[in-house]
Amino acid sequence: MPFWRLFSAVTAAVKIKQSPLLTSAVTNPNLIIRTYSTSFLITKTPKSQRKKRKKKESARTKHVQHESERISHFEKILHRDNHYRFVVKTKDYLSKQPQQVLRLDDAGKLYRELGFPRGRKVLKFIQRHPLVFETYRHSDDKIWFGFTDFMDAFLEEEKMIWDQMEKERINVVRKLLMMSANKRIPLSKIYHCRSLFGIPEDFRDRVRNYPEYFNTVVEGDGKRILELVNWDQKLAISSLEQEFMVDEERAKKAFQFKVKHGKLLDLDENDERKMNLLNTLPLVSPYSDGASLDLWTLEAEKYRVGVIHEFLSLTLEKRASIHHIVEFKEELSLTKHTYSMLLKQPRSFYLAGTEMNWVVFLKDGYGEDGILIHKDPQVLFNEKFYEFADKQELDIK
Numbered sequence: 001m002p003f004w005r006l007f008s009a010v011t012a013a014v015k016i017k018q019s020p021l022l023t024s025a026v027t028n029p030n031l032i033i034r035t036y037s038t039s040f041l042i043t044k045t046p047k048s049q050r051k052k053r054k055k056k057e058s059a060r061t062k063h064v065q066h067e068s069e070r071i072s073h074f075e076k077i078l079h080r081d082n083h084y085r086f087v088v089k090t091k092d093y094l095s096k097q098p099q100q101v102l103r104l105d106d107a108g109k110l111y112r113e114l115g116f117p118r119g120r121k122v123l124k125f126i127q128r129h130p131l132v133f134e135t136y137r138h139s140d141d142k143i144w145f146g147f148t149d150f151m152d153a154f155l156e157e158e159k160m161i162w163d164q165m166e167k168e169r170i171n172v173v174r175k176l177l178m179m180s181a182n183k184r185i186p187l188s189k190i191y192h193c194r195s196l197f198g199i200p201e202d203f204r205d206r207v208r209n210y211p212e213y214f215n216t217v218v219e220g221d222g223k224r225i226l227e228l229v230n231w232d233q234k235l236a237i238s239s240l241e242q243e244f245m246v247d248e249e250r251a252k253k254a255f256q257f258k259v260k261h262g263k264l265l266d267l268d269e270n271d272e273r274k275m276n277l278l279n280t281l282p283l284v285s286p287y288s289d290g291a292s293l294d295l296w297t298l299e300a301e302k303y304r305v306g307v308i309h310e311f312l313s314l315t316l317e318k319r320a321s322i323h324h325i326v327e328f329k330e331e332l333s334l335t336k337h338t339y340s341m342l343l344k345q346p347r348s349f350y351l352a353g354t355e356m357n358w359v360v361f362l363k364d365g366y367g368e369d370g371i372l373i374h375k376d377p378q379v380l381f382n383e384k385f386y387e388f389a390d391k392q393e394l395d396i397k
Contacts, residue, residue, distance in 0.1 A: 191204060305348075
């Protein structure tokens with residue numbers, strides 16, 4: 001017998017011999033040994049009775065505002081944007097294509113560019129807007145889609161608005177450059193946020209007609225930078241400063257930089273407001289050199305709050321998403337704490353959406369009914385576009 005087998009047999013015999021139960025069985029033959037199953041015993045809490053742990057909400061899904069504090073008319077604007085995302089993004093993308101047409105097979109791969117969920121059929125989204133898009137079979141036996149004749153005429157109206165508002169848009173860009181740290185901004189950033197300010201698609205070509213305002217520089221990596229040629233003091237007046245001259249008390253209440261104090265002071269509401277006002281005023285102009293301020297001083301925070309206020313006042317709908325603001329982070333000398341900074345100023349700003357994808361509204365730009373106080377011609381055009389985009393047929397009277 002091999003040694004290892006012999007060793008295993010001896011070890012097993014020793015274990016049996018040492019077992020007290022078997023020893024008792026040998027010494028007492030009348031002892032009956034029974035084994036019982038313990039499978040009926042509940043050793044763990046049933047799944048149905050376990051306390052369910054609440055999953056911690058991620059920044060992607062957690063709302064900025066608690067449900068009780070949400071302002072419905074601002075939240076509805078975000079729902080409207082989501083509803084029209086496909087038709088708006090597809091309109092912009094298709095406008096830049098040769099002959100303004102696109103093959104359906106190619107469109108199905110452009111879910112980011114066209115604004116529809118990945119994995120969905122793009123044709124279903126196209127068919128929802130029959131007054132905007134139409135499909136046809138090309139000579140290559142492939143299905144293509146483009147604008148309807150009605151939409152072509154509608155887009156001509158938008159081009160007329162761009163021409164009429166060109167001077168105003170030029171001034172908006174001049175003000176952006178005047179607020180920027182080095183009075184220069186990459187043209188790609190302005191182009192990326194063009195819809196925010198109503199800037200036309202061909203803006204990069206139009207700036208060449210204004211050499212007295214702009215200078216375009218091409219850097220070593222090929223990036224085109226737009227530079228400010230001259231400073232205009234008439235433009236260096238913020239919307240808040242203009243409001244201060246009309247309604248001083250309202251302008252004073254725009255921001256609040258609270259003074260930290262102990263409970264022993266026992267200040268009433270009026271005294272606390274007066275003390276906070278001493279800390280709030282004077283404000284720092286967004287057209288001052290914010291980049292030279294010490295980053296964590298009160299003056300620097302006043303500047304950053306003021307520059308966001310002015311930035312939003314230049315937009316068409318007095319609002320901007322985190323992506324628009326981050327685009328100009330370096331130029332406007334902003335920090336990664338912009339989100340928490342704006343939350344501390346609820347008098348002027350309202351943040352909607354989720355913590356990862358939030359939108360900031362300038363409250364002064366809206367009435368109590370949630371409607372823009374001043375509607376730019378481009379805003380009126382957009383509203384008309386939304387109105388007929390959902391229609392299945394034209395109203396013929």
